Amino acid sequence: MTVVVNLRNGEEEKVLLAFLNSLQYDYQTAPDNITLTSEQEKEIIRRDTALTEGKTSARNWDEIKKTLENVYR
Secondary structure (H helix, E strand, O other): OOOOOOOOOHHHHHHHHHHHHHOOOOOOOOOOOOOOOHHHHHHHHHHHHHHHOOOOOOOOHHHHHHHHHHHHO
């Protein structure tokens, strides 16, 4: 399960993290600003262009799930 919380200030973040920690939840945080490498930017542009031009092929759902498991675990 994924839950996205949009906090308004640092105090809300402290309260939320204290709550999660008090119940010993296993959670992950992500940085506010994600920076892509130039290679990642090129790959995104390449894929976007391929999609726009109709040159993409479908991927097997099992392959997609494996990729996502590597990212979120």
